[in-house]
Amino acid sequence: MALVSMTGFGTSTFDAGDGRYECIVRSVNRRTLDVTIRLPPEFTAMEPTIRRPIQVACGRGDVLLVLERVGSTGRREVHVDEEAALALHDAYRKVAAAVGSSEDVPLSALLSASEVVSLHRGRSPSTDVTQDVIAGIGKALEDLGGTRAREGQALERDVMSRLGAIRDSWDRVRGELPLVNQALMDRAADRARALAEAAGVDVEPSVLATALASLAEKADVSEEVSRMEAHVTEFESLVEGAGPHGRRLDFLSQEMMREVGTTAAKCQNARVSHLVVEIKAELERIREQLANVL
Numbered sequence: 001m002a003l004v005s006m007t008g009f010g011t012s013t014f015d016a017g018d019g020r021y022e023c024i025v026r027s028v029n030r031r032t033l034d035v036t037i038r039l040p041p042e043f044t045a046m047e048p049t050i051r052r053p054i055q056v057a058c059g060r061g062d063v064l065l066v067l068e069r070v071g072s073t074g075r076r077e078v079h080v081d082e083e084a085a086l087a088l089h090d091a092y093r094k095v096a097a098a099v100g101s102s103e104d105v106p107l108s109a110l111l112s113a114s115e116v117v118s119l120h121r122g123r124s125p126s127t128d129v130t131q132d133v134i135a136g137i138g139k140a141l142e143d144l145g146g147t148r149a150r151e152g153q154a155l156e157r158d159v160m161s162r163l164g165a166i167r168d169s170w171d172r173v174r175g176e177l178p179l180v181n182q183a184l185m186d187r188a189a190d191r192a193r194a195l196a197e198a199a200g201v202d203v204e205p206s207v208l209a210t211a212l213a214s215l216a217e218k219a220d221v222s223e224e225v226s227r228m229e230a231h232v233t234e235f236e237s238l239v240e241g242a243g244p245h246g247r248r249l250d251f252l253s254q255e256m257m258r259e260v261g262t263t264a265a266k267c268q269n270a271r272v273s274h275l276v277v278e279i280k281a282e283l284e285r286i287r288e289q290l291a292n293v294l
Contacts, residue, residue: 002243004294005151006030006061010144014136017129020071023140029292030062038066043133050137057141059244059294084115155289156239162282167232169279173263174225176272221263228259246293253287
């Protein structure tokens with residue numbers, strides 16, 4: 001399966017610095033690449049660095065990446081300044097002695113002093129925050145790539161099924177062509193004879209043969225048939241090969257539409273016209289699907 005959709009969704013949760021973050025990436029179809037990035041304030045300066053892997057991973061589409069802080073991973077550490085505790089204890093005792101108090105120094109007073117006890121947030125095991133963020137976003141992009149690939153598989157099955165229907169209908173058109181050409185020549189010959197008879201003139205066989213040969217040349221669709229078959233074969237080869245090739249497939253669809261339209265105009269046959277209408281309908285549905293192919 002080679003087709004990749006431009007529609008997808010990816011997520012990841014990772015730790016960076018002293019925080020835990022969630023990354024969400026969404027993409028929908030667009031003829032070019034348009035990337036919107038929403039970052040927490042602490043990572044705003046990293047936007048150019050974050051944008052590059054998105055461009056490489058997505059290629060085309062309207063892409064939105066949202067990175068949000070969802071928690072903290074740093075450990076809370078209690079720091080006790082023993083020197084400050086002893087100094088504060090001595091100060092309490094001096095004040096008590098000065099005022100003639102026998103009250104002992106309350107432990108709660110020492111523990112509530114910010115100079116004695118302070119709470120610090122420990123560092124994350126990884127100190128390279130930028131590397132952690134890029135790796136976390138990379139996981140979300142991998143998840144996005146997986147959903148785009150799965151959507152592409154569904155698109156490919158549909159497109160190839162329709163291309164098979166087109167090939168079947170085109171084979172039927174080819175089968176009609178000998179009868180169509182003969183009927184066209186017969187009608188032209190009968191009309192020429194009828195006009196000559198109405199005008200009271202004889203039609204030279206050589207003149208009639210030359211006129212019919214010229215008409216046959218104008219009505220010949222062998223080139224259209226060959227080009228149509230080449231387009232179908234190239235379409236199948238592109239789908240089986242490495243992408244991206246959504247634009248090329250869309251171009252081939254347009255070329256196939258042109259070839260079948262010209263064939264119907266030259267043949268002037270109801271059966272062929274009906275088959276061409278069916279082929280055009282399938283081509284339109286294929287083009288609708290290709291609008292979402294990378």
